[in-house]
Amino acid sequence: MKKLIAFLSLIAVISCGVFPAFAADAPAPKLEDRVTDLEAYVTNGARQTNAATALAASPGPGHNAFQMVSAALVLFMTLPGLALFYGGLVRRKNILSVMAQCLGITGLVAILWWLCGYSIAFHSGKPFWGTFDWAFLKGVDSTPNTDYGAWVSHNVFSMYQMMFAIITPALIVGAIAERMKFSAILLFVTIWMFVVYFPLAHMVWGIDGMMNGVWNPNAKIHAIDFAGGTVVHMSSGWSALILCIILGKRLGFGKEPMPPHSMVLCMVGTGMLWVGWYGFNAGSAVAADVVAANAFLTTTMATAVASFTWGMIEYVLKGKPSILGFCSGAVAGLVVITPACGFVTANGAVIIGLIAGAIPFFFCYKVKNWFGYDDALDTFGVHAVGGTIGALLTGILARNSANANLATNLKAYVTDSALQPLVWEQLKAIGLTLCLAIVGTTVIAFIVKAVVGLRVSEEVETIGLDLSEHGEEGYHAEGGI
Amino acid sequence: MKKLIAFLSLIAVISCGVFPAFAADAPAPKLEDRVTDLEAYVTNGARQTNAATALAASPGPGHNAFQMVSAALVLFMTLPGLALFYGGLVRRKNILSVMAQCLGITGLVAILWWLCGYSIAFHSGKPFWGTFDWAFLKGVDSTPNTDYGAWVSHNVFSMYQMMFAIITPALIVGAIAERMKFSAILLFVTIWMFVVYFPLAHMVWGIDGMMNGVWNPNAKIHAIDFAGGTVVHMSSGWSALILCIILGKRLGFGKEPMPPHSMVLCMVGTGMLWVGWYGFNAGSAVAADVVAANAFLTTTMATAVASFTWGMIEYVLKGKPSILGFCSGAVAGLVVITPACGFVTANGAVIIGLIAGAIPFFFCYKVKNWFGYDDALDTFGVHAVGGTIGALLTGILARNSANANLATNLKAYVTDSALQPLVWEQLKAIGLTLCLAIVGTTVIAFIVKAVVGLRVSEEVETIGLDLSEHGEEGYHAEGGI
Amino acid sequence: MKKLIAFLSLIAVISCGVFPAFAADAPAPKLEDRVTDLEAYVTNGARQTNAATALAASPGPGHNAFQMVSAALVLFMTLPGLALFYGGLVRRKNILSVMAQCLGITGLVAILWWLCGYSIAFHSGKPFWGTFDWAFLKGVDSTPNTDYGAWVSHNVFSMYQMMFAIITPALIVGAIAERMKFSAILLFVTIWMFVVYFPLAHMVWGIDGMMNGVWNPNAKIHAIDFAGGTVVHMSSGWSALILCIILGKRLGFGKEPMPPHSMVLCMVGTGMLWVGWYGFNAGSAVAADVVAANAFLTTTMATAVASFTWGMIEYVLKGKPSILGFCSGAVAGLVVITPACGFVTANGAVIIGLIAGAIPFFFCYKVKNWFGYDDALDTFGVHAVGGTIGALLTGILARNSANANLATNLKAYVTDSALQPLVWEQLKAIGLTLCLAIVGTTVIAFIVKAVVGLRVSEEVETIGLDLSEHGEEGYHAEGGI
Amino acid sequence: MEFPGLRTQNYMKKIEAIIKPFKLEEVKDALSEIGVEGMTVTEVKGFGRQKGHTEIYRGSEYTVDFLPKIKIEAVVADSRLDAAVAAIVKAARTGKIGDGKVFVSKIDEAVRIRTEEKGEQAV
């Protein structure tokens, strides 16, 4: 709409103050600079900050569009993607509780994010903690923040990252499904975000984060994590394991059959997760550039290969390839490629797919039964295990040919060999993440237990959380029964 | 593909006629102008119409891509988003009827739109009505229409707006669900589009519309409505109230229990609505620019806050936060932020979210029971009430800092204070919309009643609309029962 | 993120070798050329290859973003779109088998694609077959391949095309649902891709393909197929017919009632197919340009009109418009417009919609019963018939005004008249596709029958494929029954 | 657990009522009112005089003779039988075809699982 004109003139107005060079009375910026700036937009290159061109303060449409769509896709992963993937796997009497947990966490985390979460995670500050300067998203406007995306609006970037902050605790739900109090979940997540997620996000992605190997030259650990192998999957997966152990098994676990009440919903959720994950992985390039393009390819290959691998392993070992197998494989592939997608080649992705289809399979089918913990929907087996393998494989398979930034910013660590120095950095990052998640969750769990109690009563669990905790039933037949 | 070359040359060819300046034989446009035009694309600024650069007649890829995706997202809101959100809430015997209504309306409205709807709504003409010059979408091609989007193809814009025209009458379905004749719905919608929707869309968004406060300096009412608080939600919501009153209550309403046959479908629909709504709200910027970026943020915050608010109110008042509560809150948040999203700040959005979670709650839980009308799925409580509050709050919370166009085009009305003049303009717009919807619907309803009758027979209603009106059942068990 | 700077410098580095003109020591490219290149990005025009500007080797953000989103949308069509559309139509005991087939084919085809499928289909080579130079996606990186998209990363294009290669065999599943062995399907698809799909894709879309009328001046057949009427729908549809005939009817076909177990899932799938199809059709422009914009409009109009037409035909002939009718019409419309979407006008699209709503209807309701073959979910009636009509109508309705490339590259064939020469080219293409699909499928079917057998045992078919072939059930009630 | 002699007598009856789904609430209330404290409800499909409908899915037409009904089973003491049947008939009646049936049969023994109470105490 005509607003554009209006907007342009405003830019002009603003600029008078900010960029004298651009003000009517001042000499216009050199044509050369203006063209360079335009080229920078196309290649997602650094902006001409010395000369204030008309582009100053403006996001680049291609990149901005991609980022907004990516943010929407990541939300789609949680609502309804994850809600369906998990919801389909629980018993009918608990389907709504899973959905309520996803919805409740979405609202809660969004509020925390606006309050100060984003500021703590992404504002520069300490190596493991930001500041409160962006509290209430103050000053987070449509002008790009070049620390995170030269051509993407800062407010869009903050919302994009919020979607990550939402899905991470939502992943934990899978392990404690069908027995944890709704109030306990809300309280747990609230504390967990401050103790585990915000710090971890800052360490790994914050511009001065201590594990931000690519963008922070002074990082203590020169690790890399493109889209959240440590921040999202390891943190949620390991926390999930601890929490489900402290929580205890579901009544009748191992005795009564507890088959998924709807594999159909589960499969639908899987499809949505896969589609949405492109926003998660390719979107993490914060631009529709060459890096995003590579991430798109690696994500696709790894996921498809992992899905097929898992299914075929079942075919060979059990005689029957199951839907749940194909779905679990796909999700495992997506999880394992997450930290690697922006750094590995197509063949690297295929290797990752093979491993992602095999190792989590082993954990979900065997290890789980050996130890006998009740990780209801295998959050640990898929996300913790997958995220950890992913972080490690990223260290082994990251290649300069796949991402130019490695050559520039991590020359010493990425030597294009399987045992390149980066591997050790990744191991350090894995260790640190692991500790933070395990210790943090243990402490929080006991606090929550003391305050509101973790578990619903036996009767509530027997009748189902839907009726008892939310006063609803998932399905009603004619006559309202 | 290589077509590009071809295309370029064509542009050249065309240009010979249209833009001599560009023709081979004529002097080429000044480099300066060409760069300015390129910059205009990036900032979504006004095009260089004086000098015909190579960009002449071409849309801008970033903006065009965003608009196409946004249009697809808005369609996603109706199919299957709304169909699921509503369908999950009806009784099992009527699930398909709701879906048929959404599908039927989609086809019907698309045809009306192509016939002359778009032309009436968006071609300049009278203050409340366009012309027929774009009938059959004649002349609506890939070249941007700078009245509505300097860098978005005109045909894409027309399709984008068509998706709005589709979902609006589809929203009405919620109020009259489970008892209105399919034929009556088709007839009602056909007339309603001409009497209520097309005129309203023209008044509010048409470049010379009488309520287009931002872009029409001669507007009689200097109101603003970014994405359709009045055009979409108030119009459908108030019409829905009238129609469901004239139609009467469902058999057994208040006596038999009529719980949602599948809260699961309802929740899935909610997630899709939320995701699709980004196309609805951010897409209304008709560019992936700073305004869209802001709309993306405000939409996210308002929705998340409203969802959480509604759920927590239930938690406090009823002891149980319900899925339907979280879902209703999310939709209410989306509705209320719709007219405001492009004009308010992050904090404004949070305030809107709080109000959106509270007031519609009050209407759905209390007011409805006081008056006892049978607004089956609360179209009135959520869309009419939400849309009206939204239009008002937009007046109160619109800020120059959130949208530069306010500063330029509505200086006198937006003074950055709660009781700025804009508020009164909004009230006028609310009044006008209200009258049009109520009067229009009343008249149409009685016409339709006279022609085909509004309501299905008692027997049909008892057996369910799926079997009687569409000859299908939603679900079949083994053995085909 | 800061990577951009890094990336830019790398470009610089690389350039030293590749484009001396750009190297620090060499004279910089003329400003004029740089601007021309920027304009080329916006208009999706040919790149300045003579002068190496900063854009060299870089994709264009707007186009790249659109292509990535389009690829995700096409995946969405299969997972979960098609899985739901088909899954809803089968009996409850076979719902998972359909989903497993979609998932299995996705993984399998992705691996074949990476192995050499992409290389065979898209690398220049023979008129009907490429080479193995891109095997393992070697050299398929983020730099655009100007043969297919001047401003879209090559790896993104390859993934986009992979999504087509996935959904095509998945469409066949509809005809042979509820009775074919999972192992047989995997084997059949593997061979079928090499015999039918890869060659056909090369002939129609390969830069030197023998039926690539638009981009290959030396094409033997100057046919056009914008998004896959022949490659995707005819190939799968006709193969489906042959396969279901060889396979034989389902037990009890015609005797027992076999109503869709969930029209709800079917409708949800339809909505997803429609939304995803925008990636399929508009995305086939491989740019967010004027051609994509036109394809977006034609796809929308044809689909909406076809859906409404089919429903209304039922209304008139059967007295009841069914959901399945509206859904079938929508899918038929999408199928028929597929080859035409980039070449016809809005009115052409409406005509196509009308025909698409009528002829497939006739085939599904009458022809099928006359011949009595058991095309379980009407893959033939909708995709084969629709694809064939579409290819023909494309010949009749293609207009220079709709796509500039026709004027430039097919002047002799597109004379803007109903019986323009293009029609005969289209008929040739139809004939060739038909033969390839029919002969190929027949041979493959008998090979597979000999190797693993095509059909499951009577007992397996009676109990259902879910339990017998995949060891799962679609739905479980309380108590695990 | 022994039931001496009980099996010869018939002091309890089982009432099976097939009704229209939307009548369930009314019937339930009617039964509670006359003191029937328990019942078991099943979703069923009924075939009878009430004619079904034709369903058309593309080429294939089916006559759906089975309509959704609800089956109520209540075991009552003989003393309550007449009142119970009367209450059901009254509450379930619409006068239109398809209202359903009530069937009465003998119950030899009833046990309340929780307490092992038998006979009338169990129902």
Add this chain to the structure above:
Amino acid sequence: MEFPGLRTQNYMKKIEAIIKPFKLEEVKDALSEIGVEGMTVTEVKGFGRQKGHTEIYRGSEYTVDFLPKIKIEAVVADSRLDAAVAAIVKAARTGKIGDGKVFVSKIDEAVRIRTEEKGEQAV
């Protein structure tokens, strides 16, 4: 509503047949043919000689002993009993394990809710 003396006689029987789902249509037709005008059908799961299957969901394996069956209940006059049972058996038979059962029991009274007709007139 009184049923003098009726309750002593047994002039109606209830037939419960458990069959394979895909046989429903045939059985229904067979019954209609011999004049049985009504029946009630329920979706059930059956456990019997027909062996179930193993379902595997990641780590957990279940043997599914319960297979989908359909239960047909038809109350008929004694005079019709033999014909009805024979018709069901004939139509439902595949000869394979799992074909199901037919059970016959007494019905003391039947009432047609719509008309309050009783006894044989009611069924």
Add this chain to the structure above:
Amino acid sequence: MEFPGLRTQNYMKKIEAIIKPFKLEEVKDALSEIGVEGMTVTEVKGFGRQKGHTEIYRGSEYTVDFLPKIKIEAVVADSRLDAAVAAIVKAARTGKIGDGKVFVSKIDEAVRIRTEEKGEQAV
């Protein structure tokens, strides 16, 4: 098919047990153990002493008096009756309200569709 005289005797009984869904597995095993080779299971909703819950959907509140239960039907020879009932009661008992009931009634005849075997051989 004729059943001479059979219909006068009562040598088989039908056991109907309404139990809590999660007890199904245990009950099934208990019955198999004592040699009951077949049973039919139905998903039902139960109304009884066990109080229901309130469901709230926006403005409308419902008291859900019907709770999910499972109905097991097993026809057994008289000789097995006591053992079977005892097994069910034992396995289904939690001691909490809502455990359910067991009802016993006479079966006049049973036929195995596959073989046309009758009486005890059929069950």
